[in-house]
Amino acid sequence: MTSKQIILVTLVVAFAVYSALVYTAQPNLTQERPLSVSAAHGQRLYQEYNCVACHQFYGLGGYMGPDLTNVISRKGDAYARAFISSGSLRMPNFDLNEAEVGSLVDFLEFVDGSGQYPAESHEIYWSGAYVESDS
Numbered sequence: 597m598t599s600k601q602i603i604l605v606t607l608v609v610a611f612a613v614y615s616a617l618v619y620t621a622q623p624n625l626t627q628e629r630p631l632s633v634s635a636a637h638g639q640r641l642y643q644e645y646n647c648v649a650c651h652q653f654y655g656l657g658g659y660m661g662p663d664l665t666n667v668i669s670r671k672g673d674a675y676a677r678a679f680i681s682s683g684s685l686r687m688p689n690f691d692l693n694e695a696e697v698g699s700l701v702d703f704l705e706f707v708d709g710s711g712q713y714p715a716e717s718h719e720i721y722w723s724g725a726y727v728e729s730d731s
């Protein structure tokens with residue numbers, strides 16, 4: 597084998613091992629905490645109305661609006677409901693009915709229960725995984 601072939605094989609093996617470790621290490625959160633029917637509907641609405649264009653979960657998404665990961669526990673569901681049903685000067689009003697607003701709030705509540713962002717304390721594993729720690 598030439599040195600280029602050795603490098604190629606090493607990189608392919610490293611990629612395969614790293615991918616296997618990273619993609620099998622994390623628990624599947626939706627399997628452990630099933631979405632209710634209403635929250636699942638809220639998730640579809642979240643995608644349909646493209647809320648992620650302006651909002652983030654865990655810091656990922658658009659940056660026109662605030663991060664929504666913990667909006668329910670930090671500001672309350674009545675507060676979230678008011679924004680989602682009426683919008684504001686900077687957030688559009690989507691003319692959603694009460695059931696749709698309720699589903700979106702249920703979905704935000706589900707996301708809220710998945711963790712804290714930004715995490716108060718966390719560990720970064722050698723693989724780059726970022727895991728919230730209890731302390």
Ligand code: HEC
Nearest residue numbers: 645646647650660661662667676679680684685686687700
């Ligand atoms: C065009 C961009 C845009 C889209 C799309 C959008 N929002 Fe917003 N949203 C904003 C902005 C900007 C704010 C902050 C508004 C303010 O303070 O007046 C906001 C505020 C909020 C808040 C209050 C957050 C807080 O911490 O104060 C919630 C909840 C919210 N949006 C939910 C949603 C949901 C659910 C959707 C999808 C149905 C959505 N938004 C779509 C721009 C958007």
